[in-house]
Amino acid sequence: MYVAVKGGETAIRNAHALLAEARRGDPAVPEIGIDQIREQLALAVDRVMAEGSLFDRDLAALALKQARGDTIEAIFLLRALRTTLPRFGAALPVDTATMTLRRRISATFKDLPGGQLLGPTFDYTHRLLDPALATQTPAAPAPAAKATPKVSAKAASKAAGKAAPKPPMGETSTPAAPVPRVTDLLGDEKLIEPAPADTGAEPPDLTRTPLAFPADRATRLQNLARGDEGFLLALGYSTQRGYARTHPFVGEIRIGEVEVELFVEELGFAVPLGAVSVTECQMVNQFHGTAEAPPQFTRGYGLVFGQSERKAMSMALVDRAMRWEELGETLSAPAQDAEFVLSHSDNVQSTGFVEHLKLPHYVDFQAELGLVRLMRGAHAAASDALQDGDPE
Amino acid sequence: MTSAEDPVQRRKALMQVLARADQAELEAAIDRFTPLPPLREPRPAETGLVMVRGRIGGDGAPFNLGEATVTRAAVQLNDVTGVSYLLGRAPERARAAAILDALWQDPAAQPVVEEALAPVRRRLAEAAAEAAAKVEATRVNFFTMARGED
Incomplete structure (x- = not known):
């Protein structure tokens, strides 16, 4: 202590x-x-x-x-x-279908509607250190597509809120045409399970109510979204190596900006606050069927602030692994164990408890020291007594 | 009523631009109305948090993703209350945005506000189009290779 x-x-x-x-x-x-x-x-x-x-x-x-x-x-x-700032409220859930895309890839469909956009990725680089970056040489600008692509017009009108060339008074707020999710395409044929329906219930909030078990999926996802990337990466990797295999495919990863809207009581409508960048991963996992339900792919979901597909993918793998009970699987590995995963995913908590060990524990240790001395004394006395008794 | 006529939709479109405009752009727009009528500040600019939510699977039940800093302000100009809420810690921007929201609600001033914000809209649209064109240049078509197993 x-x-x-x-x-x-x-x-x-x-x-x-x-x-x-x-x-x-x-x-x-x-x-x-x-x-x-x-x-x-x-x-x-x-x-x-x-x-x-x-x-x-x-x-x-x-x-x-x-x-x-x-x-x-x-x-x-x-x-x-x-902890020093007041909470104004909770925003409406962001709609990732209307994301202004910076990157969008799928490992399951080569030609999916909306196509694949590599964006600013480390993928396909050779991982050779670039000595030019050690100098102050300005980078060449990235090439831009010549033809005005559909995506760009949509993105432009979305970011501006209105179509810029039109006269101001006649403008309308045209929402970007959504790019369908891979899961929607599979869902149309019922080949994949639907996402749990929105019942209108307020999701639990870990910043208000401490973690308790069993934790529902919304709580688990909030915990994973703020969980340590390294910890979740290792757990996700463990599922691939056979500790609760889920047979994952990256249905889709998309990175970009989503508009955040806050319903403001005094105004009576949802106010657009600006956009945040997020990374979303739709993991398509091993199918599943019962006597009643025909086989369907199952899902894991990852959503993270900023550009971090490693984290979003790890999150989706661990989310899927923790759903073992709901999907009638057996508990066999750490990544499935929600109590283990969620209790150790937070690196601020983890570092707090690990690093507190370096703070003064003098009294505690003095007590242990006294105890060890006492026991050693008793041990020595017992050995002496044994030796003294030996000749007999 | 179409969204073009819907006053709420139009005010939301205004707020979307105000939330993205920088301090100089907002001030340049306000400058068109100098001298401003007497200004009251029922709610001086204040920074706080908004919980950002996602949906399970992208389209399912909501969950809490994490918070974002938000600055809000409310001002009164000639008994009209202007309100602003925008991402980030930006008291001056929030105050300026609230002033423009108040001005915009006056039918006579509205076209002037819209006109003053036209360059902002243009800048945002150009930046978005440029970013999108650069992303578009990374559009990829993978070919599946025959594996030659025959």
């Missing part, structure tokens, strides 16, 4: 001053700006937002700078900050 200690104020103050100096590094090197972190280390920023469970690029970039690039420390900073 950790016991409070007194004193050490000067040393602690000096340690923090030293930390600030170490954070700055060599003063001869220009200081990094929040805007540089936000723009050039965007995926680190995205991860801090996802696991910090707070969408704010500037704050996440600031947290990364303050944490000297330590992701979990930065996530901790964001989580701490959010």
